[in-house]
Amino acid sequence: MKRVLVATGGGDCPGLNAVLRGIVKRASQERDWEILGSYEAFNGVLREPMELIVLDEKKVSGIHVKGGTIIGTTNKGGPFAWPVKNKDGSWTTVDRSDELLRRLQYQNIEAVINIGGDGSQRISQGLFEKGLNIIGVPKTIDNDLGGTDFTFGFQTAVEIATDAVDKLVTTAESHNRIFILEVMGRDAGWIALHAAVAGGAEICLIPEIPYDINSIVERLHARIHRGRGFAIIVIAEGAKPKGGDVVAEELDEVGYQHKHLGGAASRLKKELKDAGVEEDVRVTILGHLQRGGTPNAYDRILATQFGVKAFELVLEQDYGKMVAYKHPNIVGLPIKEVIATYNTITLDDQLLKTARGIGINLGD
Numbered sequence: 001m002k003r004v005l006v007a008t009g010g011g012d013c014p015g016l017n018a019v020l021r022g023i024v025k026r027a028s029q030e031r032d033w034e035i036l037g038s039y040e041a042f043n044g045v046l047r048e049p050m051e052l053i054v055l056d057e058k059k060v061s062g063i064h065v066k067g068g069t070i071i072g073t074t075n076k077g078g079p080f081a082w083p084v085k086n087k088d089g090s091w092t093t094v095d096r097s098d099e100l101l102r103r104l105q106y107q108n109i110e111a112v113i114n115i116g117g118d119g120s121q122r123i124s125q126g127l128f129e130k131g132l133n134i135i136g137v138p139k140t141i142d143n144d145l146g147g148t149d150f151t152f153g154f155q156t157a158v159e160i161a162t163d164a165v166d167k168l169v170t171t172a173e174s175h176n177r178i179f180i181l182e183v184m185g186r187d188a189g190w191i192a193l194h195a196a197v198a199g200g201a202e203i204c205l206i207p208e209i210p211y212d213i214n215s216i217v218e219r220l221h222a223r224i225h226r227g228r229g230f231a232i233i234v235i236a237e238g239a240k241p242k243g244g245d246v247v248a249e250e251l252d253e254v255g256y257q258h259k260h261l262g263g264a265a266s267r268l269k270k271e272l273k274d275a276g277v278e279e280d281v282r283v284t285i286l287g288h289l290q291r292g293g294t295p296n297a298y299d300r301i302l303a304t305q306f307g308v309k310a311f312e313l314v315l316e317q318d319y320g321k322m323v324a325y326k327h328p329n330i331v332g333l334p335i336k337e338v339i340a341t342y343n344t345i346t347l348d349d350q351l352l353k354t355a356r357g358i359g360i361n362l363g364d
């Protein structure tokens with residue numbers, strides 16, 4: 001029996017379960033393969049006792065419609081930076097990657113499929129360089145991973161954000177208010193841009209284009225003077241004013257590797273008020289609602305394609321590759337190449353041009 005270990009790392013994301021199901025279903029068509037899931041990324045392998053679970057067809061039956069991940073996830077630490085508490089109560093990290101490899105060998109693991117975002121794929125590359133047979137699968141609602149046209153989870157997040165715009169229009173229109181909707185995406189404005197175009201927002205602020213508050217105020221005045229007393233602004237959590245920085249807090253969660261973004265919408269509200277905007281302004285932060293619930297059909301399909309391809313790369317022993325969608329194909333790309341790039345919106349992006357074409361103000 002040949003064994004493949006799968007792990008889901010980083011923030012949860014709609015479609016993770018569909019990838020797991022795709023891997024298991026594809027593997028079940030070959031003889032003598034067993035798929036094991038490691039609880040909470042590689043923590044399941046590194047914990048004592050190990051927390052591994054056999055993923056068979058029964059276990060994954062019907063899970064493609066469920067959000068989250070049935071094997072849990074974490075965006076803290078990892079095999080190269082495992083958090084350890086010092087005697088004085090402070091925390092440090094240790095490298096447990098060699099131990100991870102030994103433990104995998106001991107479990108007779110032939111190959112690993114690591115499903116995760118940027119941070120997880122850096123771990124994949126590190127382990128590949130240490131000799132592990134590993135395949136990466138790109139996951140994130142932010143759509144910010146290089147190499148792939150789309151990551152799964154993104155389209156579901158866009159739908160949720162668009163639905164939020166639609167709902168805010170109802171109140172904005174009834175009360176003649178300005179609504180600011182803050183969406184996720186870290187340093188990439190993909191969710192904001194797509195939701196702004198799909199939802200018909202007047203203003204869209206993304207990390208890639210630092211905004212000028214005067215441009216926004218002008219646009220609002222022009223709209224209000226035309227007799228439309230309401231406006232919708234979609235702002236990405238990573239948006240910043242010209243010459244300014246993102247709004248972020250360092251979390252004191254042990255092993256958490258990112259700045260926690262949030263508060264861009266409230267800052268913008270204050271900036272609008274300071275600039276003399278008299279209309280009522282309300283802020284809505286969509287937060288983790290964007291990652292929750294059922295994956296949409298697009299993400300279920302893409303995730304299933306990624307799962308099937310990941311297992312086929314294992315069959316071909318084509319390791320060190322990340323599965324990617326390059327329209328119209330699902331391909332394998334060297335993880336090393338993929339993690340060297342970061343997918344943000346370029347100024348010549350087609351959808352950005354479309355947004356300008358329909359008069360959306362981008363804050364510049």
Ligand code: F6P
Pocket residue numbers: 011075117140141142184185186237260261291
């Ligand atoms: O990367 C996905 C994401 O949802 C980002 O859009 C967001 O900034 C971050 O994760 C939030 O992370 P957490 O769930 O740890 O608060």
